[in-house]
Amino acid sequence: MKGYGFLAGRYLKQQRRRSILTVLGILMSVALISALGTMGQALKDNVLLQQIDENGSFHFGYSKPAPDLYRKLEDSALIDKVGAVRTGAGTPLGPNDTVFVQEVNEDALEIMPIHLASGSLPGSPDEVAAEEWIVPRLPGKPKLGDEVTLTAPNGKPHAYRLVGILRNDRSSQISRSAKAVTLMADADPARSEDASGHVQLFATFKKGVDISSRLAEFAKLGDPFITNGRVLALMGESQDNGLNRTLNVIFGTLVGLVVLSTIAVIYNAFHISVLERIRQFGLLRTIGATPRQIRNLVLREATMLALIGIPLGLAIGWGGLWLTLWLMIQGGFRILQMDDFRLTFHWWIMGLSVGVSIASIYLAAWLPARKASRVSPVEATKGAGSIVRESYRRLRIPSLLGLLGVEGRMAANNIRRNRTKFRITTFSIVISVMLFIVFHYFTQQAFDMTVDRTENDKIAFTIAQTIVKVRSEDGKTPADRVSDIVSPGTMDRIAKLPGVDAAYGRYEMPSSTAIVPESVVNPDFSRKMKFHFTEVNFQGTQAQQISAVLQLYDEARLAKAEQWLESGTADPAELAAEDGVLIVQTVKPYNPDSKKRELLPLTRYKVGDRLTLQFGESASEPSTARQVKIAGILSQSPFDSAYQPDALYVIGTKSTMAKLLQAVPAEKRPMGTALMGVDVALKDGADAQPVREVLEQIAADIPGGQLINVVDRQKEERQFAVQMKIFVYGFLAIIGLIGSLNIVNTVQTNLLLRRREFGLLQAVGMTMGQIRKMATAEGVWFGVIGGFWGLLLGTALSWFLFSQLSRVQGIPFDFPWSGAAIASAYALGVGLLSVQGPLRRMAKANLIEELREDA
Amino acid sequence: MNVIETENLSKSYGKGSTKVDALKDVTLSIGQGEFVAVVGASGSGKSTLLHMLGGLDRPTSGRVMIDGENLYELKEKERAVFRRRKIGFIFQSYNLIPVLSVEENIRLPLLLDHREPDKAYVNDLIRTLGLDERRKHLPSELSGGQQQRVAIGRALAYRPAIVLADEPTGNLDTANGREVLELLKLAVRRFHQTVIVITHDMNIASEADRVLRLQDGRLIADTRGGMRP
Incomplete structure (x- = not known):
């Protein structure tokens, strides 16, 4: 020692x-x-x-490179990898699908978005890997390792061995042009004798190269010059470093x-x-x-x-x-x-x-x-453990606590008796409340911005049908010729499959415009966006003609719409009964002044208003116009993109839409209200495989039908969201804990330090009940004061964060009500509860003992 | 030889109308080995004088010389070290560190100096104080008399030239008070230390070599050879 x-x-x-x-x-x-x-x-x-x-991970590229560019890039000391991709002729498969073989070099396999699902990537010009959805449609239905003859980019048929299966890409499924890759035969794609087909070059910089400053010199080497903008931005290498x-x-x-x-x-x-x-x-x-x-x-x-x-x-x-x-x-x-x-x-x-x-x-x-x-x-x-001598400050303004009688008045005095202690206690509570509000606000905003925007995110499969012969040569094919892609019974069967959350029908609706009276249009929209709608005079009313996106929602879709309902009803029966529609009148246009997309209302309709929709060429023609009743207003679109840039989103039931369609000339509504496709949403964590097998069966029975499979991507996105939620709430819980720890620590020690004083108060006749009342009043009052300032500062800081967030995406500032409510209740609760422990302990001990001189 | 000398020592608290003169122009000198009692009514300035002599508080004016050194010309840190080595304090409320054992409390001044204590001396001290059995006990496990003896042990651990005691027997019953007094007297004899005791106890005062009486901050009597009640 x-x-x-x-x-x-x-x-x-x-x-x-x-x-x-x-x-x-x-x-x-x-x-x-x-x-x-x-x-x-x-x-x-x-x-x-x-x-x-x-x-892909490439940094920049050239879509029409000069013949010597590949060499130049290869020789550059700054460049790490040069990927070359040759595209050209495709192989038609059946009536609708095409597969395009791309010849790529080894670098391109690494830096381009080529993702192997199974098997291996092509290791020679005679090997090929193709997208999963097209594999069963390839000639001869090859398995991995089998030979398949496809058209090479140069237009000549080539026998490949199928060695790998690539992950599905949604856009290629929709456009029905599948991708297959093989290795490029020639080391220098530009010098190839067989230079037919179109070559593109993509390159990455070496590690440590200052990309943003070097990009310009490479931009001069070829035109058009492509950059992988979003990847560069995230790497912190783009000129616009806003996100970082x-x-x-x-x-x-x-x-x-x-x-x-x-x-x-x-x-x-x-x-x-x-x-x-x-x-x-x-x-x-x-x-x-x-x-x-x-x-x-x-x-x-x-x-x-x-x-x-x-x-x-x-x-x-x-x-x-x-x-x-x-x-x-x-x-x-x-x-x-x-x-x-x-x-x-x-x-x-x-x-x-x-x-x-x-x-x-x-x-x-x-x-x-x-x-x-x-x-x-x-x-x-x-003297030992003396009653702490403090510079006592008389209150100028009588505290509200005075209303609680003598205990309250004493509590008010106690709170103010030591300025430092008062400040530090309040500070702790303020920080905790603030932290909670800000964190709560931030995470909510982050969610709104990144995840779960619409129900579309849950859709894993789509059954679609390519309608090739809707219109006969004479253009007279009647609309009613188009029939539902699947029967209602099949829809029901899909919806009831284990693991399926819902099956939504897809319908095609004609375009339309809304005739919106002048007084209902939000004037801010035109002013801010410098965008003017066509003025029309409709049956004596001055109005503006605004695009309307018509959507037919079945019951499954309407059920999901419920959660975004701001006012009115989304009940299918009620909607059908009164020919009511749901509208989304919040839009998100690009504001040229602030250079970001901004959220604002386009019109000011209320539930019960009548909405005039024009289906004809002439805006003022009454015969092609129809009126519907607005039965409900949604804050955003439940499916597809959440907001339109400058159009009203109008949702109706099948019966309402059928009536509206009568205003449309028959040739303009070829599909009518026929079911055109089925979107299938899966439950969280459901096994997609059995669902997929059933759906493939159903799709196979439909002429021209196909199953678009985005289950993997959709699952990844959705689980990412769930994952984020778990983390964020974990953080919130810890922050709450730190905060309470702080408050408990301060309030409790404030009391424990005054044991002698409480002894004295008992000695002069204060009952334990009165002491309890006094101390509780102190604890709660600290909660009130701390909560008040925490609320104020928390909101201010939330606003600051909002202003940072809105650089990325225009969003309105929502006052953080929920966070504020939770935090305030929590501050009060902790203030109230934290005094109970020490009080109980004091009640058990003989406080008068404390008055005695102790070592 | 004088160990302590004060010159026009004054101390006042507060300002203006609330100004209180706790000590006024006290000049005195105390020789080595003297056993001095300071008496006076409550508020007469006894404790203030003791604090000044021990370098605990700064005088408003005047000076204190200990072993020829002006206490208040030293820097705060030097004064602390000086106090550690030259002065031992004993208080009415024993003021032990509750988390340290008897032995650790006694050795604390040495520990502050990062010095390995003279084991034989410390053991001798602990035996003399009758605390041999209680070495490992915490203050809370001791009686008042025992605690005060630990405090005395701590004051003597560094073999200081001066021991300052502020009503050391104030909290003790007669028997324990007697014992503490005997220990202090023993210290004077055995280690040739100077002991200054503030007391209300006329028995103690009567046994002192010298009694200083304070009234309203002034030294009004300085009696040698003890004092009769």
Whole structure:
């Protein structure tokens, strides 16, 4: 035993409860900071990977390169990979489908979006890999390893061996032109003797090259010059670095808030523990401890807590993330992104978390340590555990607490008696409330922006039919010739398949315009967007002609529309009964001034208003116009893209639409209200395979029918969303915990420090009930004050985050009501509950005892 | 030889109308090995004088010389080290560190100096104080008399030249008070230390070599050879 340093450990051990609380605070903060950093980075990595997945990892390319360009790029010291893709003639398969073989070089296999589903990538010019959906339609229905003859890009037939199956791409399924790749035979695509077909070049820079500054010199080498804009933007290499900066600002703000609350927790804990030991520090001073020694003693305590809390926090932050991921994988989530989340372990994030935590711990402990070092030795000679002498400030404005009688008045005085303590307690609550509101707001916004925008995201399969012969040569094919793609019974059967969430019908509706009276059009729209609708005079009313997107919704679709209903009803029976429609009048046009898409109402219809739809060429012609009643207003479109740029979205039932279609000349409504396709949405975590088999069967029975399969992509996207939700709510829970820890710590010690005082109050006749009332009033009042400021600052900070977010995408600012409500209730609750523990303990102990002189 | 000398020592608290003169122009000198009692009514400035002599608080004016060194010309840190090595304090409320054992409390001043304590001396001290059985006990496990003996042990651990005691027997019953007094006297004899005791107890005062009486911050009597009640 040498030196006085061991005292620090003894003190921590003695105040075990507070030490544990403080370590917990540090631990959770470190966990949160490191997890937040990891998640932020993972999110960024993920978005980048997703973009690379969709667009390939190339940095730039040339769609019409000069013959010598390939050599030039190959020889450039800055360039890593040069991918060449030769496209050309396709092989028609059946009446509708075509497969295009692309010849690519080895670099292109790496940097272009070519994704193997099974088998292997082509290793020679005689091997081919084709998209999954086209494989069964290839001539001879080849299996992996079988020979298949396809048209090469040069237009000549070539016998390939099928070695791989590529992942399906939605656009290729819709356009019915499948992709197949083979290896390019010639080393230099431009010099090939057999140069027929069209060659494109794509290249990546070497690692370490400053891409944004070098891009310009490569742009001069060929025209048109292509850049992989979104990938470059995410790499932080594009001129427009907005997304990166926004992500940094947002995560920076969140980490900053967590750091602030860490500081508050630690400052609180140390401040109180120093206040409690003033006399002991005084004593140490009388026996000759220097101020520096005492300061070091306190800082040493901080060091010990940091040494325990930080490594544990890192372990728990990382372990928590890992565990969550693991649990999700166990729970049947198996997606591409998951693996990436698992892999992103960044030392710099861990290092930075440690650095930030250490800095905030010392920052927080510094002031209490200084206070301890400045304790006058005379303090030691004062009576033991004296009723703390404080500079009492009389309240100028009588507090509301005065209404609670004498206990309330005392509580009001107690709250104000020590300005520092008042400030630090309020500060803790404010930070916690603020953190909660901001985090809650931010995550909600982030969701709205990135995930689950419409029900379309859940659609995994689409059964569609290519209508080739709808119109006969004379253009007289009657509309009623087109029949439903499947029977209602089949629809029902699909909807009831295990794992299927819903089966939605797809219908084709003719285009239409809405004749909107002048007074109903939102004037802001034209003013902001510098866009004017055609003025018309319709039956004596001055009106504007606005595009209307008509949609026929079956019951399954209407059921989903319910969740976006702002007013009115989406009940299919009611809609059908009164020929009512649902409208989406919120649009998201591009604002040329702010250079971003902005959300605003296009019209100001209310439920019950009548909407005039014009189906004819002439806007003012009454015979082709129809009126419908607006039965409900939706905040966004439930399917397809959530908002139109400048059109009304009008949803009606089959019967309503059938009536409307009578206004349309027969040749313009060839499909009528016939069922044109089926969209099938799966339940979360459902096994797609059996559903797919049934649907393939159904599709095979339909002439020209095909099954568009996006289950993999859809599953990945959806699970990513669920995953984000789990993380975010995990974060919110931890933040709530840190906050409560802070409040509990402050309020409780505020009371425990005054045990003697409570003893005195009992001695002069205050009952325990009165003391309880007084202390509870104090706790609640702290909650009220802290909640008030937290609300104010939290909203302000939310607004700041909003302004950052809206750089990326125009969104309206929603006041964070839900977060505010939760946070306020939580502040009050914690304030109320935190005083109960110490009060119970005090009620058990004989407080009068406290009055006696003790060591 | 004088260990302590003060010159026009004054201390006042507050300002203006609330100004209180706790000590006014106190000049005195105390020799080595003297056992001095300071008496006076409550608020007469006894404790303030003791604080000034121990370098705990700054005087408003005047100076304090200990072993020829002006205490208040030293820097805060030097004064702390000086206090650690030259002065031992004993308080009415024993003021022990609750998280340290008896032995650790006694050795604390040495530990602050990062010094390995003179084991034989510390053991001797602990035995003399009758705390041999209680070495490993925490203050909360001791009686009042025992706690005060620990405090005395701590004050003597560094073999300081001066021991300052502020009503050391105030919280003790007669028997324990007697014992503490005997220990202090023993210290004077055995280690040739200077002991200054503030007391209300006329028995203690009567056994002192010298009694200083304070009234309203002024030294009004300085009696040698003890004092009769």
